Amino acid sequence: MxxxxxxxxxxxxxxxxxxxxxxxxxxxxxxxxxxxxxxxxxxxxxxxxxxxxxxxxxxxxxxxxxxxxxxxxxxxxxxxxxxxxxxxxxxxxxxxxxxxxxxxxxxxxxxxxxxxxxxxxxxxxxxxxxIPLVEDVSLDTIWLGLRARGNGARYGANRASDVVLSMTAARGPGAVFGYLTGSFGDTDVYFDSSDGFDAGDGYREDTATLPADAHTHMSWVFTEPGTYELTLSARLRVDQQSRPIPLGESTFTVAVGVPPAESGVDGATVLDRGHADLTVDLEREEVYALYDPEGGGEATQEVVPADRAVIEVPNKALAEVPTASQFGFLGHAGDQIYQLAQAVLGKHVHGEIDPHxxxxxxxxxxxxxxxxxxxxxxxxxxxxxxxxNTTAYLEELEELDTYVRDRTAQIPESRRYLVTTHDAFAYLAQAYDMTVAGFVTPNPATEPSLADRRKLTDTIRNLRVPAVFLEPNLAARSSTLTEVAAEQGIRVCPIYGDTFDDTVNTYVAMMRFNADSLRDCLR
The missing domain is CATH 3.40.50.1980 (Nitrogenase molybdenum iron protein domain)
Structure with a gap:
C-alpha cells in the first residue's frame, strides 16, 4: 500500500x-x-x-x-x-x-x-x-494503526476506491510523525506536524490512503513528553473523477511520557496495550478508535469514541533517531524520541482474510x-x-501435495514449529500439520528492545526449535532473527512466501523447495 x-x-x-x-x-x-x-x-x-x-x-x-x-x-x-x-x-x-x-x-x-x-x-x-487473519502483538507498547471500516457500497465504492485520512491539526509540546517502514528499510512519511498542515484536497501532505475495509500498520513518533491532541479528517474518493465524500473528523488525545490521568479527559478509556486502530467508519461517517487490549483483529475490537480515548506512549517507548539517512526527517541521529513502533515490517495493508x-x-x-x-x-x-493442460497440471499438483505432506511428516511432531519473518505460512501450517510458533516483525527504524529479543529467545528455547526460516527477499532486514538464532546455536534456513527469484521460479519448485527446507532443517 x-x-x-x-x-x-x-x-x-x-x-x-x-x-x-x-x-x-x-x-x-x-x-x-x-x-x-x-x-x-x-x-x-x-x-x-x-x-x-x-x-x-x-x-x-x-x-x-x-x-x-x-x-x-x-x-x-x-x-x-x-x-x-x-x-x-x-x-x-x-x-x-x-x-x-x-x-x-x-x-x-x-x-x-x-x-x-x-x-x-x-x-x-x-x-x-x-483462514481469518489473526495478528499476534509482540510489542510491549500499544500497536497503533489505521483502519477503513466498511466497504462503502452505498456510495458506489469498489476495490479501487480511496479512503483518505488527513491530519489537519496537532497540538502539543513537540512534533508528531506518522510513517511506514518498507521491507527494505525505505520510509514513507504521511503525517508530519513539524512543517504545518496542508489545507488542500487531502491528496497532498499529511495524508494516508487506504482501500475500503482494510487496515495498515505504522510507526508514531513524538519529539517531546506531554499531552498531544491530534485531529484527523476523513473522506472517500469513489474514483478519480468524483468529488470526495466527507466521512467525519475527530480529535484524539495522546499522553506521551506522562500519566494518562493528566490528559484531562473525563471517563477516559486508556489505550495502552494490544491493538488499536484510528478508524474511519464508512457507514457511520465517523472517526473513532477500535481497541482490543489482547491484540485481536476487528472482530474483537471495541469502539472507543475519540473524545473518550487516551493513547498512552509510555516512557519505555523512549528511543533514539537512527543514523540511517532515511530517518533524517525525525531529527538528528541520536536525538531522543518517543516511538510507538510499527508492529509488522513492510507495507502491510490487509483485510481480515489471510491472502497467502x-x-x-x-x-x-x-x-x-x-x-x-x-x-x-x-x-x-x-x-x-x-x-x-489443466488436467495434466492438476495431476502434477496432486503429486506435489503428496510430496509436501510426505516431507513434513518426516519431521518429528515435537519439532513441527515455524518461526519466520513474515506472517505468510498459516495455510502451509494448517494443511501440513505444522504450528506457527511466531513470526518475527522487527522494526528497522530502531534497535530491537531487550523484551523483543527475550520473547524470541524464549520461544526458540522453550519449544526447542532447531531452525528458523527467512524469506530470501527479506533476509537483509532480519538481523534480530539471525542474531538470536546464532546465540542459540540453531540454523537459519530459507523459505519462500509470495515471490520467486533465480533459484525458485515456478510454483511447483517453490513448494518442493519449502518442503525440503522444512524437513532438512527441522528433522
Missing part, C-alpha cells in the same frame, strides 16, 4: 495520458490482433506461472510485480500500465495481498470487455479454504480451475487445449 505524501507524483494512469498526448497516437491494437494469442496480465509471478501452465501456447502472460519484489509494496510503472491496457484477461490474488496502486492500475486501465478476476475470492467455489492461500497446494488447485474457466470463457476455440 502506498501512502501518498506529495501530489506532484503522477499516477500510472496520469502518465499514460501524458504519453498519448505527447505522441499524438492512440493506444495500439490489442496484442491478440497481432499473434492470435490471448493476452493475460497477472499481479504476481506466482499467478503468472499458474496461468502459463493452464494457457500453454495459447496465452501470452506477464506479471506486474517482478520476481524478487514485494507484492505488498510494489509500485506499478508505465510499462505495467501498457501491459494492462492491452490485456484480454487480468488475474489478481486480491484480499489485500497486492499494493493498492497495483489493483488501481488494473481496474483503471483494463479494457471494459476484458475479464478481471480476483482469484482468492473466486476460488472458494472450488473449495478453496479461507497458495501455501496449501489444494488452494492452488482451486486457483487453476478458476483460471481454466476464465480462459475458456474468453477463448472458447481453445477450450480443449485449456482443459487438457
Amino acid at each position: 502506498r501512502f501518498l505524501r506529495h501530489s506532484r507524483r503522477r499516477s500510472p494512469v496520469a502518465w499514460l495520458a501524458v504519453l498519448i498526448a505527447i505522441t499524438g497516437c492512440a493506444a495500439p491494437p490489442a496484442l491478440t490482433d497481432r499473434d492470435n494469442r490471448l493476452q493475460v496480465v497477472t499481479t504476481t509471478g506466482l499467478l503468472r506461472d499458474l496461468v502459463s501452465r493452464v494457457g500453454g501456447d495459447r496465452v501470452n502472460v506477464t506479471s506486474l510485480v517482478p520476481d524478487g519484489a514485494d507484492p505488498h509494496s510494489y509500485e506499478p510503472s508505465l510499462r505495467d500500465v501498457r501491459d494492462v491496457v492491452y490485456a484480454d484477461v487480468a488475474f489478481s490474488n486480491y484480499v489485500m495481498l497486492e499494493e493498492h496502486n497495483v489493483i488501481k492500475t488494473l481496474d483503471a486501465n483494463l479494457d471494459v470487455d476484458a475479464a478481471n478476476v480476483s482469484l482468492a475470492e473466486s476460488a472458494v467455489k472450488y473449495a478453496a479454504e479461507i 492461500l497458495w501455501q496449501d497446494v489444494h488452494n492452488a488447485m482451486s486457483y487453476v480451475e478458476v483460471i481454466r474457466d476464465t480462459l475458456i470463457e474468453r477463448d472458447p476455440g481453445s477450450a480443449k487445449e485449456y482443459r487438457r
Whole structure:
C-alpha cells in the first residue's frame, strides 16, 4: 500500500495520458490482433506461472510485480500500465495481498470487455479454504494503526476506491510523525506536524490512503513528553473523477511520557496495550478508535469514541533517531524520541482474510480451475487445449501435495514449529500439520528492545526449535532473527512466501523447495 505524501507524483494512469498526448497516437491494437494469442496480465509471478501452465501456447502472460519484489509494496510503472491496457484477461490474488496502486492500475486501465478476476475470492467455489487473519502483538507498547471500516457500497465504492485520512491539526509540546517502514528499510512519511498542515484536497501532505475495509500498520513518533491532541479528517474518493465524500473528523488525545490521568479527559478509556486502530467508519461517517487490549483483529475490537480515548506512549517507548539517512526527517541521529513502533515490517495493508492461500497446494488447485474457466470463457476455440493442460497440471499438483505432506511428516511432531519473518505460512501450517510458533516483525527504524529479543529467545528455547526460516527477499532486514538464532546455536534456513527469484521460479519448485527446507532443517 502506498501512502501518498506529495501530489506532484503522477499516477500510472496520469502518465499514460501524458504519453498519448505527447505522441499524438492512440493506444495500439490489442496484442491478440497481432499473434492470435490471448493476452493475460497477472499481479504476481506466482499467478503468472499458474496461468502459463493452464494457457500453454495459447496465452501470452506477464506479471506486474517482478520476481524478487514485494507484492505488498510494489509500485506499478508505465510499462505495467501498457501491459494492462492491452490485456484480454487480468488475474489478481486480491484480499489485500497486492499494493493498492497495483489493483488501481488494473481496474483503471483494463479494457471494459476484458475479464478481471480476483482469484482468492473466486476460488472458494472450488473449495478453496479461507483462514481469518489473526495478528499476534509482540510489542510491549500499544500497536497503533489505521483502519477503513466498511466497504462503502452505498456510495458506489469498489476495490479501487480511496479512503483518505488527513491530519489537519496537532497540538502539543513537540512534533508528531506518522510513517511506514518498507521491507527494505525505505520510509514513507504521511503525517508530519513539524512543517504545518496542508489545507488542500487531502491528496497532498499529511495524508494516508487506504482501500475500503482494510487496515495498515505504522510507526508514531513524538519529539517531546506531554499531552498531544491530534485531529484527523476523513473522506472517500469513489474514483478519480468524483468529488470526495466527507466521512467525519475527530480529535484524539495522546499522553506521551506522562500519566494518562493528566490528559484531562473525563471517563477516559486508556489505550495502552494490544491493538488499536484510528478508524474511519464508512457507514457511520465517523472517526473513532477500535481497541482490543489482547491484540485481536476487528472482530474483537471495541469502539472507543475519540473524545473518550487516551493513547498512552509510555516512557519505555523512549528511543533514539537512527543514523540511517532515511530517518533524517525525525531529527538528528541520536536525538531522543518517543516511538510507538510499527508492529509488522513492510507495507502491510490487509483485510481480515489471510491472502497467502497458495501455501496449501489444494488452494492452488482451486486457483487453476478458476483460471481454466476464465480462459475458456474468453477463448472458447481453445477450450480443449485449456482443459487438457489443466488436467495434466492438476495431476502434477496432486503429486506435489503428496510430496509436501510426505516431507513434513518426516519431521518429528515435537519439532513441527515455524518461526519466520513474515506472517505468510498459516495455510502451509494448517494443511501440513505444522504450528506457527511466531513470526518475527522487527522494526528497522530502531534497535530491537531487550523484551523483543527475550520473547524470541524464549520461544526458540522453550519449544526447542532447531531452525528458523527467512524469506530470501527479506533476509537483509532480519538481523534480530539471525542474531538470536546464532546465540542459540540453531540454523537459519530459507523459505519462500509470495515471490520467486533465480533459484525458485515456478510454483511447483517453490513448494518442493519449502518442503525440503522444512524437513532438512527441522528433522
